[in-house]
Amino acid sequence: MTIAILGGTGPQGQGLALRFAMAGINVALGSRDGARSAEIARDLNAKLAGLPLSARIDGFENSDAVMAADRLVMLAVPYAGHDATLRAIAPALDGKILVDLVVPLAPGDPKRVAMPPEGSATEAAQALLGDEVRVVGALHNVSAHSLNHIDQPINCDVLVCGNDIEAAEAVMELVGRIGVSTYYAGPASAARCVEAITPLLIRLNISKKVPFSHAGIRIWAPGLPA
Numbered sequence: 001m002t003i004a005i006l007g008g009t010g011p012q013g014q015g016l017a018l019r020f021a022m023a024g025i026n027v028a029l030g031s032r033d034g035a036r037s038a039e040i041a042r043d044l045n046a047k048l049a050g051l052p053l054s055a056r057i058d059g060f061e062n063s064d065a066v067m068a069a070d071r072l073v074m075l076a077v078p079y080a081g082h083d084a085t086l087r088a089i090a091p092a093l094d095g096k097i098l099v100d101l102v103v104p105l106a107p108g109d110p111k112r113v114a115m116p117p118e119g120s121a122t123e124a125a126q127a128l129l130g131d132e133v134r135v136v137g138a139l140h141n142v143s144a145h146s147l148n149h150i151d152q153p154i155n156c157d158v159l160v161c162g163n164d165i166e167a168a169e170a171v172m173e174l175v176g177r178i179g180v181s182t183y184y185a186g187p188a189s190a191a192r193c194v195e196a197i198t199p200l201l202i203r204l205n206i207s208k209k210v211p212f213s214h215a216g217i218r219i220w221a222p223g224l225p226a
């Protein structure tokens with residue numbers, strides 16, 4: 001199985017690429033510059049050398065990464081590049097599932113979101129791509145720090161939302177393979193809540209009154225392990 005991660009050259013995309021490759025899933029790492037992603041893919045493969053089960057990470061230009069993916073394409077660019085990246089790859093997305101993990105942080109203030117008129121980045125992606133492409137929001141609240149520290153388990157659960165249940169379940173199954181619990185949070189409109197959690201975590205992480213950083217979220221209930 002091969003997935004694509006567009007904007008995979010950033011810290012979030014690199015961390016996800018490492019985790020999925022460790023789970024035996026090949027990654028097509030996308031960039032606006034195929035030479036850049038090829039170089040970063042080489043570095044990431046070197047980090048995985050000798051680990052059991054690890055699959056390959058290969059670098060591509062974003063549209064070619066989409067073509068290399070069997071079914072699932074992750075979007076990991078900053079919100080400023082969200083719509084333009086989607087427009088550029090839209091023709092290649094036919095029949096695939098777009099996993100949107102973009103958080104629309106307010107320009108110049110990562111402690112706030114500036115949601116688009118559609119309500120959230122996930123909803124904006126669904127509106128832009130039309131019903132032919134199923135959009136699923138996921139992985140918004142996982143820190144790049146946790147993803148890249150591959151000697152440690154990932155410190156959070158993952159909320160997944162989208163209008164198509166079968167697509168959301170496919171994403172939950174895939175994301176579960178990197179060792180996290182996943183929960184279906186509702187249709188695409190639930191992304192208004194899920195995306196807005198990230199600036200809250202950023203606020204906690206930079207607060208001098210909070211004795212930790214790189215926080216994640218956990219769903220807990222009586223009977224579940226703490």
Ligand SMILES: NC(=O)c1ccc[n+]([C@@H]2O[C@H](COP(=O)([O-])OP(=O)(O)OC[C@H]3O[C@@H](n4cnc5c(N)ncnc54)[C@H](OP(=O)(O)O)[C@@H]3O)[C@@H](O)[C@H]2O)c1
Nearest residue numbers: 007009010011012031032076077078081102103140143144
């Ligand atoms: N970092 C985190 O801890 C974290 C946590 C949760 C969610 N997220 C979300 O994950 C996404 C990626 O985060 P990140 O920290 O990895 O982002 P980033 O480093 O700012 O950007 C990721 C990659 O996107 C590409 N890019 C940059 N500007 C672009 C533009 N205007 N148009 C198209 N592509 C552009 C760049 O790749 P090329 O130059 O190679 O094309 C860059 O390496 C963001 O939406 C963020 O909100 C991040």
